[in-house]
Amino acid sequence: MxxxxxxxxSAGGRxxxxxxxxxxxxxxxxxxxxxxNIPSGATAHQPxxxxxxxxxxxxxxxxxxxxxxxxxxxxxxxxxxxGDGNFDAPPTGGGMMNRRSRDALDQEHDSRSGSDNLDGTxxxxxxxxxxxxxxxxxxxxxxxxxxxxxxALFKECPHPDEKQRLELSKRLCLETRQVKFWFQNRxxxxxxxxxxxxxxxxxxxxxxxxxxxxxxxxxxRNPICTNxxxxxxxxxxxxxxxxxxxxxxxxKDELDRVCAIAGKFxxxxxxxxxxxxxxxxxxxxxxxxxxxxxxxGLGPFxxxxxxxxxxxxxxxxxxxxxxxxxxxxxxxMEKSMLLELAxxxxxxxxxxxxxxxxxxxxxxxxxxxVLNHEEYLRTFTSCIGVKPSGFVSEASRxxxxxxxxxxxxxxxxxxxxxxxxxxxxxxxxxxxxDVIYSGMGGTRNGALHLMHAELQVxxxxxxxxxxxxxxxxxxxxEGVWAVxxxxxDAIRETPSGPTTFVSCRRLPSGCVVQDMPSGYSxxxxxxxAEYDESQIHQLYRPLISSxxxxxxxxxxxxxxRQCQCLAILMSSSVPSHDQTAITLSGxxxxxxxxxxxxxxxxxGVCASxxxxxxxxxxxxxxxxxxxxxxxxxxDDPGEPSGIVLSAATSVWLxxxxxxxxxxxxxxxxxxxxxxxxxxxxxxxxxxxxxxxxHGNCVSLLRARAMSxxxxxxxxxxxxxxxxxxxxxxxxxxxxxxMHLVMNGGDSAYVALLPSGFAIVPDGGPxxxxxxxxxxxxxxxxxxxxxxxxxxxSLPTAxxxxxxxxxxxxLISCTIQKIKAALQCDS
DNA sequence: GTTCTAATCCCTA
DNA sequence: TAGGGATTAGAAC
Numbered sequence: 001m002x003x004x005x006x007x008x009x010s011a012g013g014r015x016x017x018x019x020x021x022x023x024x025x026x027x028x029x030x031x032x033x034x035x036x037n038i039p040s041g042a043t044a045h046q047p048x049x050x051x052x053x054x055x056x057x058x059x060x061x062x063x064x065x066x067x068x069x070x071x072x073x074x075x076x077x078x079x080x081x082x083g084d085g086n087f088d089a090p091p092t093g094g095g096m097m098n099r100r101s102r103d104a105l106d107q108e109h110d111s112r113s114g115s116d117n118l119d120g121t122x123x124x125x126x127x128x129x130x131x132x133x134x135x136x137x138x139x140x141x142x143x144x145x146x147x148x149x150x151x152a153l154f155k156e157c158p159h160p161d162e163k164q165r166l167e168l169s170k171r172l173c174l175e176t177r178q179v180k181f182w183f184q185n186r187x188x189x190x191x192x193x194x195x196x197x198x199x200x201x202x203x204x205x206x207x208x209x210x211x212x213x214x215x216x217x218x219x220x221r222n223p224i225c226t227n228x229x230x231x232x233x234x235x236x237x238x239x240x241x242x243x244x245x246x247x248x249x250x251x252k253d254e255l256d257r258v259c260a261i262a263g264k265f266x267x268x269x270x271x272x273x274x275x276x277x278x279x280x281x282x283x284x285x286x287x288x289x290x291x292x293x294x295x296x297g298l299g300p301f302x303x304x305x306x307x308x309x310x311x312x313x314x315x316x317x318x319x320x321x322x323x324x325x326x327x328x329x330x331x332x333m334e335k336s337m338l339l340e341l342a343x344x345x346x347x348x349x350x351x352x353x354x355x356x357x358x359x360x361x362x363x364x365x366x367x368x369x370v371l372n373h374e375e376y377l378r379t380f381t382s383c384i385g386v387k388p389s390g391f392v393s394e395a396s397r398x399x400x401x402x403x404x405x406x407x408x409x410x411x412x413x414x415x416x417x418x419x420x421x422x423x424x425x426x427x428x429x430x431x432x433x434d435v436i437y438s439g440m441g442g443t444r445n446g447a448l449h450l451m452h453a454e455l456q457v458x459x460x461x462x463x464x465x466x467x468x469x470x471x472x473x474x475x476x477x478e479g480v481w482a483v484x485x486x487x488x489d490a491i492r493e494t495p496s497g498p499t500t501f502v503s504c505r506r507l508p509s510g511c512v513v514q515d516m517p518s519g520y521s522x523x524x525x526x527x528x529a530e531y532d533e534s535q536i537h538q539l540y541r542p543l544i545s546s547x548x549x550x551x552x553x554x555x556x557x558x559x560x561r562q563c564q565c566l567a568i569l570m571s572s573s574v575p576s577h578d579q580t581a582i583t584l585s586g587x588x589x590x591x592x593x594x595x596x597x598x599x600x601x602x603x604g605v606c607a608s609x610x611x612x613x614x615x616x617x618x619x620x621x622x623x624x625x626x627x628x629x630x631x632x633x634x635d636d637p638g639e640p641s642g643i644v645l646s647a648a649t650s651v652w653l654x655x656x657x658x659x660x661x662x663x664x665x666x667x668x669x670x671x672x673x674x675x676x677x678x679x680x681x682x683x684x685x686x687x688x689x690x691x692x693x694h695g696n697c698v699s700l701l702r703a704r705a706m707s708x709x710x711x712x713x714x715x716x717x718x719x720x721x722x723x724x725x726x727x728x729x730x731x732x733x734x735x736x737x738m739h740l741v742m743n744g745g746d747s748a749y750v751a752l753l754p755s756g757f758a759i760v761p762d763g764g765p766x767x768x769x770x771x772x773x774x775x776x777x778x779x780x781x782x783x784x785x786x787x788x789x790x791x792x793s794l795p796t797a798x799x800x801x802x803x804x805x806x807x808x809x810l811i812s813c814t815i816q817k818i819k820a821a822l823q824c825d826s
Numbered sequence: 827g828t829t830c831t832a833a834t835c836c837c838t839a
Numbered sequence: 840t841a842g843g844g845a846t847t848a849g850a851a852c
Contacts, residue, residue: 141831141850162841181833184843189831 142182146172150182158187209251216244249340335436338488342448342472344383345486345508350476351379352397353512353524360397368546368553371395371528383508384487391505391530396547398556399524404563406481406513406521413483413511414444414473416451423558424599425720425727425758426550428454428464428606436470445475450488455504456606457549458727458758459650459784460627461537464606465504465529465550479515484508504531511555519567523559525552539652543763543782548724557722564691565591585744587688593747594698594718594729596638601729601754604629604646605786613646616804625649626808630791630799637749642793644753647807648786651815654824657759657781661726663822664757665719667701673817675810676715676732680704685714686742695721700738701730714738716752729756758784783818785811 142150149172153160160168160183162176169176352359352371359379360369373393387393402409412418420427430453439447448470455465469485476482487505507528514522527550536544543549569591582590604613613629626649633644653660663669667682674682686700701715716738717730731752741747762780787810791803 159842178832180841182831185832188844 142172142174142178146174150179150186154183154186158183158190206251206255209247213244213247213251216247220244246337246340249343250336338436338450338470339448341383341486341488342470342484344381345470345484346472346474346482348380348383348508349484349510349526350482350512352508352526352528353482355379369397371397384489384505387530388502388505388532390532390534392533392545393528393530394545394547394551395507395526395528396551396553397524397526398552399522400556400560401516401520402523402556402560402563403520403567404559405519406479406515409511409513409521409523409559410444410473410481410483414439414447414449414471421595421599422562423555424595424602425458425725426455426554426558428456428603430454433468439473443475444473444481447471447473451485454606455550456602457540457544457760458602458605458786459537459540459782460606460648461625461650462540462544462549462606463503463535465531466502467504467506469506471510476512480512482510482512484510503535504529523556525556525559527552527555537650539650539782540763543760546763548761548763554724557724561691561696561720561722565696568690582686582688582742583744586742589741589744589747590686590688590698590700590716591690593741593750593752594716596747597716597731597752597754598718598720598727598729600639600752600788601727601756601786604754604788605648605758605784626811628804628807633790638751639753640751640790640793642790643797643799644788645791645799645803645807646786646788647804647811648784649811649815650782650784652762652780653783653819653822654780655822656779657726657761658721660757660759660781660783660818660822661695661719661721661728664728664759664818665695665717667699667717669821670701672821673814675813676713677703682715690720693721695719695726700742725758725760727756727758729754731755753788753790755787755789756785758786783815785814787811 149168153164153168157164160179165179165183166176168174169179172179174182358372358375361372362368363370371393373395376395404412412422416430416432420430430451432449432451434450436448436450437446439445449472450468451471452466452468455467456462467487468489469487471483471485473481473483485506486508487502489502489505507530509527509529511523511525513524516522527547529550531544533541533545540549548554569588613631616628616630626647629646631644631646633639633641635641664673667684670682671677671679680703682701682703684699685702688698690696690698696719698716698718701717703713703715714733714735715730716733717728719729720727731754733750733752737750741750760782762782787807789807789810791799791807
């Protein structure tokens with residue numbers, strides 16, 4: 001059945017309106033039997049009886065439509081009676097007439113002036129009739145003729161201007177305000193009808209999906225391999241199960257949407273998505289894009305339109321490059337899948353952060369928490385599928401107080417560049433690929449980002465971990481937020497293409513942050529990953545497997561240290577113990593310059609892609625375990641232009657990390673390893689503390705000049721230390737440029753190339769004598785030495801073997817000197 | 827009890 | 840001040 005109106009089942013099959021786009025045309029009069037159906041309750045020989053109201057409605061429906069007659073109406077429907085029959089018709093079926101006195105009715109009738117159809121309340125007769133009983137009746141209906149005219153104009157113009165309304169009111173003997181109200185109500189009615197229509201389409205869609213789901217479930221009971229026709233193996237079933245789970249969530253979301261629309265009609269929002277659902281739907285359901293009118297994918301929650309087109313097929317995971325910009329099914333499908341993954345990950349993160357034993361077990365030595373994998377597998381269903389063969393797991397949890405509030409931390413985490421700035425030694429590079437949901441009501445609650453990151457420990461012996469992941473942010477309570485990351489390589493291709501080899505998967509990881517008094521917050525960090533251990537040098541395997549490399553402790557310790565520094569940077573007084581009077585803005589400029597220096601140092605240690613480093617093969621670089629890379633520096637005011645060479649290596653030293661750190665940062669002992677010191681102790685010109693630990697500071701060192709006619713050289717040095725490791729980064733700087741910075745000038749134009757050291761604990765017994773020495777029962781250090789040197793100021797110049805050899809000699813010489821000074825060169 | 831409809835109130839641009 | 844959303848209340852079903 002095709003029709004222009006809507007059959008409202010709850011109204012007993014009455015035709016209640018007209019769908020937009022179907023013209024109102026024709027009038028069904030009582031002498032037009034072709035337009036009238038005999039209702040089931042009437043017999044064929046009985047003449048059709050048309051009630052005033054049903055006739056009124058029938059006049060605005062398309063010709064040929066079925067008109068459902070109301071069987072309970074008595075015959076007072078003669079058209080000739082309709083004009084003035086509204087009030088005086090005898091009571092039918094116990095309506096209002098029973099409640100009103102005859103007198104009152106008479107008064108009403110008498111008081112009517114001019115038109116029978118004018119509203120009584122607007123009549124002057126009523127206003128001054130104080131002695132009369134108050135008018136109970138303000139209601140009447142316009143005559144069919146009037147409505148016909150009104151509808152005709154509405155069809156032409158749903159929004160008539162005052163002139164048109166005035167003209168119509170004169171013609172129909174109605175007040176202009178009555179005409180105005182009529183149009184207003186008609187527009188509202190039209191809107192409601194459209195919304196209802198869309199609602200019913202959604203319901204149908206939902207039912208259809210439910211049916212599909214049921215049949216899929218049925219198919220699941222007897223899985224058959226599509227290739228051979230035999231019983232499906234377990235792996236396939238689990239994949240199907242995964243698809244079904246995803247499909248179910250999609251259905252649930254669909255239902256939520258219908259509920260939300262239904263809630264709109266009920267006058268209150270009905271949501272079952274928890275924090276994800278906005279409190280209210282958009283004002284107009286037209287924005288939902290239902291009914292094949294387009295799916296913009298920009299709404300506050302997933303679109304699920306037009307999915308009937310793939311009925312009967314399993315949801316195929318689309319190889320979408322981006323969730324945005326893909327219209328219709330693919331986009332909404334992918335978004336809902338990503339959302340499901342994010343929600344599951346969030347659930348897992350919160351549980352991992354909250355539950356102690358038996359999920360987490362404390363080790364006897366060091367009190368570190370270790371994930372009980374059996375319990376983990378019992379508690380959670382894997383979000384991202386089974387662990388690839390050859391991968392090992394790494395899980396850690398750490399809680400700490402951090403001087404930052406939850407909102408600021410959430411903002412930092414949800415902004416890729418700020419996130420990278422906060423963890424320069426951990427993040428080589430990161431970017432936001434796609435903002436799937438930006439959050440609700442201007443907050444980050446419900447924000448879902450697709451991100452790419454290269455994570456690093458500062459050593460050429462540990463490859464960067466390239467991960468594509470979802471980052472989902474949720475507010476759990478006032479002042480309590482959680483941000484979860486989860487790899488998505490398992491369910492979609494990486495932006496760089498399907499062939500990218502994944503060497504690391506992040507299982508639900510992230511942090512739960514809770515505001516505490518005095519600007520602090522309690523941060524519980526969980527890091528859970530699976531990685532290919534074979535790519536990691538043996539020297540670093542204990543460190544990585546004990547979660548000291550990429551683990552929660554490192555994230556929390558770095559966060560604490562960085563936030564301390566930020567707190568000092570933001571405070572009005574930057575403590576310094578220097579011999580020169582540097583202004584406040586000068587200190588801030590210096591800290592900013594040091595921050596850039598350290599960040600550049602970090603990006604030069606590992607072969608991350610942030611700079612286009614060319615890694616030299618062993619034929620050029622040699623096989624002494626030194627990684628040599630080159631790049632061209634052009635048009636960057638922050639560093640000298642030319643060919644930059646980076647050389648880095650890592651060694652094991654039987655010295656505790658703190659001792660190594662104290663030795664390397666001491667300007668008095670610098671001459672023992674630094675050729676720039678010219679064999680003499682250096683002098684600390686300026687010292688800016690970045691936190692309570694003396695090891696966290698920025699200082700300006702001066703080396704003694706080689707000869708009397710040579711000016712002395714300045715070295716900018718930044719040292720950082722926390723529970724997870726330490727850094728000593730330095731760079732020779734131009735004296736006039738530093739003067740500028742110390743006076744608060746812009747540090748962006750100070751050219752520097754950083755060198756330095758990264759120190760981490762060895763993480764336990766280090767296997768076999770590779771590059772470092774005999775294996776020991778832990779307690780030693782892993783030291784990374786890295787130099788970035790300008791080998792030629794002409795970017796077009798070729799790199800010479802001599803340059804490479806010089807740098808390699810410099811590195812091995814430095815390491816030998818350090819070993820000798822610490823008496824561990826045996 | 828539900829739906830339709832004319833009218834009213836109140837808010838906003 | 841016009842227009843629209845929310846609401847009211849009589850009438851119809």
